Amino acid sequence: MTKIAICGALGRMGKTIAAMIDEDPALEFIGGVDVGEGTLFGKKVVSSENIDDFLAEEKPDVLIDFTIANAAVKNIRAASKAGVAVVVGTTGFSEEQKEENRKNIEGTIPAVISTNFSVGVNIFWKLVREAAKQLSDYDIEVTEAHHHFKKDAPSGTAKTILEIIKEETGDREEMYGREGMVGARGKEIGVHVIRGGDIVGDHSVMFAGNNEVIELSHRAYDRAVFAHGVIRSAKWIAGKEPGIYTMDDVLGLIR
Numbered sequence: 001m002t003k004i005a006i007c008g009a010l011g012r013m014g015k016t017i018a019a020m021i022d023e024d025p026a027l028e029f030i031g032g033v034d035v036g037e038g039t040l041f042g043k044k045v046v047s048s049e050n051i052d053d054f055l056a057e058e059k060p061d062v063l064i065d066f067t068i069a070n071a072a073v074k075n076i077r078a079a080s081k082a083g084v085a086v087v088v089g090t091t092g093f094s095e096e097q098k099e100e101n102r103k104n105i106e107g108t109i110p111a112v113i114s115t116n117f118s119v120g121v122n123i124f125w126k127l128v129r130e131a132a133k134q135l136s137d138y139d140i141e142v143t144e145a146h147h148h149f150k151k152d153a154p155s156g157t158a159k160t161i162l163e164i165i166k167e168e169t170g171d172r173e174e175m176y177g178r179e180g181m182v183g184a185r186g187k188e189i190g191v192h193v194i195r196g197g198d199i200v201g202d203h204s205v206m207f208a209g210n211n212e213v214i215e216l217s218h219r220a221y222d223r224a225v226f227a228h229g230v231i232r233s234a235k236w237i238a239g240k241e242p243g244i245y246t247m248d249d250v251l252g253l254i255r
């Protein structure tokens with residue numbers, strides 16, 4: 001049985017993932033960490049300042065992190081010190097934070113990191129790559145929509161989309177919204193962010209040419225789609241060699 005702990009256990013994703021672990025006979029939910037203390041599925045959720053003692057006492061095989069970037073950096077550091085594998089879904093890391101995570105993980109613990117654990121989005125990224133490769137001279141506009149409470153913008157998934165498009169089309173720059181006299185379009189990727197209500201997570205990429213438009217889009221209707229990918233990753237990562245893995249590795253997809 002793989003023993004799993006969750007950082008951000010009392011949040012939207014933490015609770016969704018814990019409920020799925022609780023139903024899985026191959027996994028054991030052993031508790032978690034959040035800003036305040038609590039209980040979840042009969043297990044202790046301890047305050048984040050006690051994460052080192054929690055990991056030493058509970059000895060999880062895998063620590064799942066769905067918190068906020070600055071907290072996740074600390075949680076990954078604690079997992080690295082304790083020699084615990086991690087699955088990280090938190091988004092909004094700066095380049096410096098990503099570098100610190102890399103140093104704490106490489107050579108020490110195995111980690112799956114993804115800005116989106118939905119299987120559908122991982123296939124959507126492949127479709128976006130192919131379209132960007134074939135339509136590299138088209139105008140490209142990226143739009144994402146999320147719920148009222150989301151803290152980071154653009155979403156981690158949208159940032160991954162931008163990385164993919166830039167890898168395929170070369171020297172394009174992001175253009176966040178437009179207002180006033182915007183002039184001729186340059187080598188840009190338009191980026192548009194919507195926040196409202198309880199939208200779980202929508203992403204779309206428009207490729208506009210002369211007399212035609214191709215639009216690729218993904219819409220998540222329930223956080224369960226992310227949680228399924230997280231569970232699959234947690235089972236896959238336990239016992240792997242140290243290093244940073246992606247959902248491509250977990251799903252056996254070609255990069």
Ligand SMILES: NC(=O)C1=CN([C@@H]2O[C@H](COP(=O)(O)OP(=O)(O)OC[C@H]3O[C@@H](n4cnc5c(N)ncnc54)[C@H](O)[C@@H]3O)[C@@H](O)[C@H]2O)C=CC1
Nearest residue numbers: 008010011012013034048066067071089090091115116117
């Ligand atoms: N990669 C993916 O597939 C997905 C990623 N996300 C990302 O996951 C993160 C969390 O999203 P939600 O669950 O919607 O947010 P949320 O705000 O509902 O939950 C975050 C939880 O983390 C807790 N937290 C804050 N600081 C902490 C610390 N130092 N230690 C432990 N817990 C701490 C908060 O109290 C809260 O309970 C966001 O960055 C979001 O973008 C969300 C959905 C899918």
Ligand SMILES: O=C(O)C1=N[C@H](C(=O)O)C[C@H](O)C1
Nearest residue numbers: 091115116150155156157201
């Ligand atoms: O905060 C969310 O809710 C989500 N965050 C991830 C992101 O930033 O891309 C993934 C998903 O879209 C939901």
